[in-house]
Amino acid sequence: MFFFTTLVFPKANNRIGNMKKSWLIACFSNFFIAALMGLLLRFLYLTPIDTVNFQFLLHGHSHVAMLGWLYLILYCLLVHFYIPKEQQNNAVLNRLFWITELAVIGMMVRFPVEGYALLSIVFSTLHIFCSYYFSYLIWKKAVFQSDQEKKLVRTALIFMIISTFGVWVLGPAVGMLGKASAFFQIAIQFFLHFQFNGWFLIAVLVLFLSQLSLKIPPAIFGKFYILLLIATVFTLALPVSWYLEDSVFYWINLFGVLLQAVAFYYLIKGVGSEFAVLFQKLPVLEKSIYIFTFGSLAVKIVIQLLTFIPEITVVSHQIRNFVIGFIHLNMLGIITGMVFIILIKIKLLPTHSLFAKTGIILFFASYLITEVILFSKGVFIYFGSPLLSQATPILFAASIGLPLSILCIISSIIKTKQSL
Incomplete structure (x- = not known):
């Protein structure tokens, strides 16, 4: 390699x-x-x-x-x-x-x-x-070009450092309580939560706003930033509630997901009209990437809002298909989607290249099919239905597209003369 x-x-x-x-x-x-x-x-x-x-x-x-x-x-x-x-x-x-x-x-x-x-x-x-x-x-x-960029980048880095605290306590947790303990499991969830929702999401979001030259009006940015910060911390309560049975975690998570929804409302309010103008000028392929990416973000927010229903809070952890689907929703749909948008903008993922175009289409097609199968199978398991019980071969076949799509993208990057 x-x-x-x-x-x-x-x-x-x-x-x-x-x-x-x-x-x-x-x-x-x-x-x-x-x-x-x-x-x-x-x-x-x-x-x-x-x-x-x-x-x-x-x-x-x-x-x-x-x-x-x-x-x-x-x-x-x-x-x-x-x-x-x-x-x-x-x-x-x-x-x-x-x-x-x-x-x-x-x-x-x-x-x-x-x-x-x-x-x-x-x-x-x-x-x-x-x-x-x-x-x-x-x-x-x-x-940095603005205080907004500076604040968001530094916040992302702080969350990344904070997330590693969960890793440092894994050793003592195993030694004192064992891998089956609530403490050990919560430490892992602490790391994952602040990696995905703090470090990865905030960093890629500020990079996205930067490359499109989108600046949130200062009054709106202040509200967006504070709400996002609090929501990121409070929504840790959901994975904690999987291992510690206390209703207080349900209410903290409920408050967190509401604040998160309001935070993204302010983000849309701040840059929505300017973004809409830019979006209309994009080629069809790039528009499709934006739709997949921000559609995934919308689905993430809706899923988190559904944890208002106590039964959903429980099955979100118990049914493995939901867990895998949600992780891939974040990793492939939202964060990788935004990375693709940024790389296209700086011409390192040239959409005029047949390899790049094929890779992008194959990637999102494979992502969409596997997500639909994972979440649908999870729903059928929840309702005790035998439908999709034999979906594993289809899921495997659809997953072949992911490594193939990445190979196509690597080929296009090797061929391009554009430097980062």
């Missing part, structure tokens, strides 16, 4: 375009491996393989997808948008990227073999320390 050959740590005097293209290909290569792992996981539902540990492979899939794809692509984009051009070929930023990639490869290799064990924990810890240093560099060196 490409990223194995680039671990020689390119020197800082290499041409910036080449170095940044290597970053981007490394990110998509990680995404491709994560997609292959996900495909194998779905194959194991059809034909178990004695030599493959499902849980270990799941750990590898999730770590590579989150830390190898989402984290590192945000690394690339934050550097591109906010680090001055003359500093972007800085040896520190370059070596930090490749050390972080080394940590990802370590997790990619070790988690499927041993799960949470010595070497996988070492590589995970290395990634965390790299993320701390990256946060420091962005905090100190980034140049």
Whole structure:
């Protein structure tokens, strides 16, 4: 794979375009491996393989997808948008990227073999320390066009750092209470919640607003920011309620999802009319990507609002199809969708390329089909219906499109002459 050959740590005097293209290909290569792992996981539902540990492979899939794809692509984009051009070929930023990639490869290799064990924990810890240093560099060196960008980027970084507190307590939690304890499970949910809803979502949202030059009016931004901040913290109560039975968590989550809905109302109010003008000028393919991405965001908000119903709160955790579908809704539909929009805007995902166009269409088609199957199957399981009980082969077949689509996108990036 490409990223194995680039671990020689390119020197800082290499041409910036080449170095940044290597970053981007490394990110998509990680995404491709994560997609292959996900495909194998779905194959194991059809034909178990004695030599493959499902849980270990799941750990590898999730770590590579989150830390190898989402984290590192945000690394690339934050550097591109906010680090001055003359500093972007800085040896520190370059070596930090490749050390972080080394940590990802370590997790990619070790988690499927041993799960949470010595070497996988070492590589995970290395990634965390790299993320701390990256946060420091962005905090100190980034140049922002507005206070809004500065506040949102720094908030995203703070949530990323806060999320790692959940990782640090996993060791003591296992030692004192065991992996089956509520404390251990809540620590994992703490990490996932603030990664997805704090770090990933806020970072990609501010990058999206930046690349479209959309600025929220100051009075509206203040309301949006405060509400989003509180909602992000309060909605942690939902996963906590899965392990601690207390009605107070239901009410805290209820308040949080209401605030979240109001926060996005203010966002639409602030940039909606300007965005509508820009949207009308887009080609059909790009309009479709926007519809998929923001449709997924709308579905996410609606699903969270449905947790008003206590029964939904319970089944949202108990029925695995709902859990997987919701995670992929966030990771593939919302965050990756916005990343695609940004890459198209800066011409690194050229929609005139047949490879890129094919990859994008295949990606969203596969994403849509698998999401429909996952959520539909979850609904039928909830109602005790036998319908879709044999949907696993269809789900596996539809999932083949994800790694194929990423291969097409990698091919288009390699062929383009545009640099990041």
